[in-house]
Amino acid sequence: MACSSVKMASKSGCAQGQGDVLEDWTDANRKAWEIEQAWSLLEQSSPTVYAMRNGWRQQRYEQQGGRCLYCRQHLIRSEALAKIPNSLTLDHVIPLAKGGPDTFDNTVAACHACNQAKGMLDLGEFSTHPIRLQRLTAANTPPERLSADEKSPYYSKAALDREVRVFFNERERFDVHEYSVTEKWILVPAGKSKNRFGQPLLIKLWGHIRVQYPSELDDLLRAGALDFPPMSAASLEQGG
Ligand SMILES: [Zn+2]
Known part of the structure; x- marks a missing residue:
């Protein structure tokens, strides 16, 4: 991926349009990352915030049958700071950085890989993100x-x-x-x-x-097991 490093890419002759898009994307994600860092610092320094978030994380994990809402891969619960792609994380559906509320209704259990890739994207945008589609395909293909x-x-x-x-x-x-x-x-x-x-x-x-495999997301939505805003569910379904 020659153009993955944006600052360098725009100098080394990558297509201008592509550079612009990537630049916007990384800037947005850097911002999202900084905000996420600030929130996790708050989580670490405040036992109350940590307990609340952790409660939501566990509750969503149970509701979603231990799978990432976005890619359906199995989540791994671990307290370790170093995260692997399938580590359980709590994701804000409407990103906090975009003014999404820090409430249970705005959260889902997601794998670390999806959470990072989603960054500042909203559900509609993330539903067609290559990382989500790649992980979804891997999770949803029965053995040969x-x-x-x-x-x-x-x-x-x-x-x-x-x-x-x-x-x-x-x-x-x-x-x-x-x-x-x-x-x-x-x-x-x-x-x-x-x-x-x-x-x-x-x-x-x-x-x-x-x-x-049967479409589990459809089953979950039909069973009303997920209670975040219907708008979000609809945009996810289109992407899947
Ligand atoms: Zn995922």
Whole structure:
């Protein structure tokens, strides 16, 4: 990324327009970062503020099933100061630096990576941010091959718990025991036939395989589990 360092980029002949945009973006983010630093200092120096924020953080974490609202990746709770991309943070949906209120309604649990990338952006802007989309894709892609048989090396409880939907030639199937997307096959029971161990006889069908997780954000919104302003929810959905 030759143009990622803005001050240098504008001198070293990066396209002018791009430099301008990047410059605005970094300035805005630097400001957001400074404000965030000031707030975390306040959090550190004031036990009351810390306790309040921490309460919200834990509450949002529970409500969102331990996942980042923006990218749906699993959040890791840690008191350590050094944060990793999946560390649990509390994010203000409308940034404080843009006049967003420091209230529970304006907060969500977000991963450190999304929180940093979001900076001064509002939800609509952040919904199409490359970092969010990249993390969302990674979190929302079921394994390339998956087996429902516990003894198989392709078994994954985490993936099965999320109820992978399998489409065979664009028709959803509910009887799939195993699939492979790249090898283009599914294993399904052959009628009611059983083998001598009483297990269903499986046959392999070849065709186009598409797999996906159900849209959890939709489910959460429908269940009313998230109670920040409806406007925010709508703009996030469009981006996802
Ligand atoms: Zn995230």
